[in-house]
Amino acid sequence: MSRVICISSQKGGVGKTTTTVNLSTALALAERSCLVVDFDPQGHATQGLRAIHRCGKETLWQAMTGKTSIREAIVPTSLKFLHLLPSSRELLKAEAALQRMGAKEKRLSTLLSGLRSEYDFILIDTPPALSLLTVNGLVAADSLMIPLQCEFYALMGLRHYLRFVAVLKEHLHQTLQLEGLLLSMLRERVRCHPIVDKIRSGFGENVFRTAIPWDWDILDSAAHGKPLLLQDVRSTSSRLYLELAGEITNGRKRTGSCEDFDFAAAARVTGSGTAREECFSTRV
DSSP, rough: OOEEEOOOSSSSSHHHHHHHHHHHHHHTTTOOOOOOOOEOTTOOOHHHHTTTBOOOOOOOOHTTTTTOOHHHEEESSSSSSSSOOOOOOOGGHHHHHTTTTTGGGHHHHHHGGGGGGGSSOOOOOOEESSSSHHHHHHHHOSEEEEEEEHHHHHHHHHHHHHHHHHHHHHEEEEEEEEEEEEEEEEEEEEEEHHHHHHHHHHGGBBOOOOOOOOOOOHHHHHTSSSSSHHOOTHHHHHHHHHHHHHHHTTTOOOSSGGGGGOOHHHHHHHTTTOHHHHHBBBOO
16 A cells, blocks of 8 residues: 655745655655656646656546546656656646535545555645645645745745644544655755754654755756756765655654644744744855
8 A cells, every 4th residue: 555645835946846756756766666646737747757757648637527547647757666647737727626526625535546556655746825736635645745945934834834734634634644844945055054953853853854955956957857866866966865765665753653743733833933034144
């Protein structure tokens, strides 16, 4: 039975899709079968894999509307253990269409239920919004991974997002776990150490040991539609994505039980007492 991980954040530009593309590639290189579900109408995960996936006629939207089966929409990639369920701009229609469907919050979960026995991991990339698409991604998942840029506004956004997830867990998905927080896009010239320390002290081992830096090579590989691991496997960031995959596959036990993680309590303390000037002071 696969582990379904929703990689989600309400804030854009925090490395959510980059994490999905490169983590799935790292898992596939470790010979763990992985399906990437691009549930964002922007289709960035589909674009991020365009150099290695085969073109298909069907997309996730066609599967959602019953015009094709979910298996017919899945396309293989050049990696044996990596498949993609592609997105398109048509998925923009889903927000309105889901409102007219029964069990609208569970549509994606229902579609993926028949695939869980076929993959070791299913990674869901959601849009940067508190939308019905995001709700579907969370309800379909076993756990939530939150990429977090270490700057003031991202920390404030995390506070609101945790409140949102707490309500969703209470009413729609009581077994939703926290996979972990992933510190991403760390900039060497920006003093983000106070925020990093605050997150690690507040969330303990629910924060992944691996942290991803801001890296031009990551942006360059995305522009070429290729995961960084396939463009430059020797780069520092490639090594870090492999280490992140190792943390996921090894199932490292974090402090406390992820199943008992209190999203509401975490929201109450997140962001309190953080001075903005501490986050943006540039090293001399």
